Amino acid sequence: xxxxxxxxxxxxxxxxxxxxxxxxxxxxxxxxxxxxxxxxxxxxxxxxxxxxxxxxxxxxxxxxxxxxxxxxxxxxxxxxxxxxx
Numbered sequence: 571x572x573x574x575x576x577x578x579x580x581x582x583x584x585x586x587x588x589x590x591x592x593x594x595x596x597x598x599x600x601x602x603x604x605x606x607x608x609x610x611x612x613x614x615x616x617x618x619x620x621x622x623x624x625x626x627x628x629x630x631x632x633x634x635x636x637x638x639x640x641x642x643x644x645x646x647x648x649x650x651x652x653x654x655x
Contacts, residue, residue: 617645 597605609615622642629635 615645616648617642619647619649622647 606615622645625642626635626639629638
């Protein structure tokens with residue numbers, strides 16, 4: 571999960587993401603779920619496209635696949651590009 575702000579994902583958001591991930595390691599599971607729900611309600615969550623694909627590729631049941639795919643469509647995609655020198 572990466573958070574976004576005002577429709578843009580920049581270095582500042584990435585930095586906040588890493589701070590959130592680092593602090594989450596010490597949280598109770600309920601607090602993690604509450605924070606994730608808060609970020610989702612605020613439309614501050616994107617899904618990395620390869621993670622979306624991986625989630626969907628492991629579902630053998632068509633009904634479950636379709637339900638999850640519909641739910642994931644509400645999240646913006648983030649494409650990860652690998653820089654080459």
